[in-house]
Amino acid sequence: MPSIDLTGKVAVVTGSGRGLGLAYAHALAAHGASVVVNDIDEAVADQAVKSIAEAGGTAVAEVVPVGTTEAAERLVDRAVEEFGRLDVLVTNAGILRDKVLWKMTDEDFDAVITTHLKGTFTCARAAAVRMREQGGGGSLILVGSPAGQRGNFGQTNYSAAKAGIAAFARTWSMELGRAGITVNAIVPVAATAMTETIPAFAPYIEAMKNGDPLPDFLRKGEGFGTPEDCAALVPFLASEAARSITGQAIGIGGDKVALWSHPQEISAAYADGGWTPDTLAAAFPTSVGAELQSVGIPAPKLPEA
Numbered sequence: 001m002p003s004i005d006l007t008g009k010v011a012v013v014t015g016s017g018r019g020l021g022l023a024y025a026h027a028l029a030a031h032g033a034s035v036v037v038n039d040i041d042e043a044v045a046d047q048a049v050k051s052i053a054e055a056g057g058t059a060v061a062e063v064v065p066v067g068t069t070e071a072a073e074r075l076v077d078r079a080v081e082e083f084g085r086l087d088v089l090v091t092n093a094g095i096l097r098d099k100v101l102w103k104m105t106d107e108d109f110d111a112v113i114t115t116h117l118k119g120t121f122t123c124a125r126a127a128a129v130r131m132r133e134q135g136g137g138g139s140l141i142l143v144g145s146p147a148g149q150r151g152n153f154g155q156t157n158y159s160a161a162k163a164g165i166a167a168f169a170r171t172w173s174m175e176l177g178r179a180g181i182t183v184n185a186i187v188p189v190a191a192t193a194m195t196e197t198i199p200a201f202a203p204y205i206e207a208m209k210n211g212d213p214l215p216d217f218l219r220k221g222e223g224f225g226t227p228e229d230c231a232a233l234v235p236f237l238a239s240e241a242a243r244s245i246t247g248q249a250i251g252i253g254g255d256k257v258a259l260w261s262h263p264q265e266i267s268a269a270y271a272d273g274g275w276t277p278d279t280l281a282a283a284f285p286t287s288v289g290a291e292l293q294s295v296g297i298p299a300p301k302l303p304e305a
Contacts, residue, residue, distance in 0.1 A: 004239045007032035010083040011238065012075045014066050014123060015093030017044035019192045020143070020227045022051075024090050027231035028238065029057025034083045037061045038075060038093065066093045066119035072126040085134055088238040089127040090141045091120040091165075098154045109157045116161035120168060124183075128176055137180025139238045142169050144185040144249060146297045149260055153296065166249050170262065173247030182246040184237055187260060188230035189223050189253030200300045214254065215303075222300050223256030233257070267291070 006028060016025040017039030025035045029052045037052070037059050039045040045061035052059040062078045064071045079086045095115050097108035124140050131138035147155050148162020169185040176183055189195075191214075196205045201224065208214055208226070218224045233252045236242055249260040269287035271279055 004031050004235050004241060006088075006235060006238060009033045009087040009238065010036075010079050010085050011088035011090065012036040012038065012062075012079050012086065012123070012127070013090040013092055014038045014075070014119065016090075017041060017048045020188055020190060020230060021090075021092040022048050023227035023231040024092060024234045025059065026052060026055065026057070027228075027235050028088065028090075029059060030055065031235040031239075033088065033235070033238070035059040036075060036079045036082070038066070039063060040065045065115070066091075066123055067114040069122050069126070071119075072122035075123060076126045076130050080130065086127060086130045086138070087136075088139045088141065089123060090143065090234055091123050092143045093119055094143070094158075096155075097157060099156075100154050101156050104156055112157035113161055116158065117164045120165050124168065124172065128172070128179075128181065131181050132176075132179045137182070137243075139242075140169075140172065140176070140181060140183040141234055141237050142166075142183070142185045144169075144187045146187060146189060146251070149187060149249065150297055151295050166260075169249065170247050177246065180243075182237070182242065184246060185249040186230075186233050186237070187249055187251035188227075188233075189251065190225060190227045190230050192227060195224075200302060216255075217301065217303050219254035220256060223251065223253040223258065224300075225254030229254055266293075 011028045011033045013021055013025045013035060015021040016037045025037055025048065029035050035052065037045050037048045040063065042063045045063050049059045049061045060082050062075050064074050076086055093115055095112060097112050099108055120142055127140060142165050144165050145162040147159045148166055151159050166185045169183050172183040191205045191208060195201055204214055204218060214225060230252050233250060251258040251260055267288045269283055
């Protein structure tokens, strides 16, 4: 197996002051990359940089909320000013404003779309411009979610943004392939501030905080673990070992790694001359509608008491 060595590479990780983003930044730095840490809280960002330095890595902080073109260009410019180039972008920054559809405000919707979807777009655009100018390829690693793959109750804004991010990966992999830039979406599942509010996970996360390991039914059956469990995928996708992998959505969590399918037709029916509402009503239940697809994130399969 090839050794994952990112020495000489430079990465920007948005939203990397804590949680999954911090784990990604640490993993990149541990494999030799220089990292621009990003957060909206200066103290949090500085602490993240300190923790990477104490572990033997190299990092600097850029404090700015992602979403605007100005913020994206600041992050890319900081990488180039400090380290001379940009090779890897991880678009991790995100917020939640969960509400059911009829209670969600314009402000709730816009805030999440701006951070997740527009933030991914503006940062990826700025990174792609730089990577194409400097040559040598690069890696865009876009952070998705199971909610974007399957939908999730109360997350109109978040699910839509994450679904869009998976579509970004497919589209940009085609547009940037000639420049040697790979683009993939990762779908992490981990114990974070976002997931510890899920009642089924809460007692196990609390036990983990007290030093107990997560049980196998979570780590293997649910693919649920720590942020550090998810982090290995990032330096791998940023490395030469993954040069042939692009346009994919890859899930990781606990002891599990998985490849998500692309949306595609799964069945079809035909009517000479086209369909009418009546012929659809007659044929649909026994043809294309015979196996309708499920929605939502499946509830954890807890062990029997």
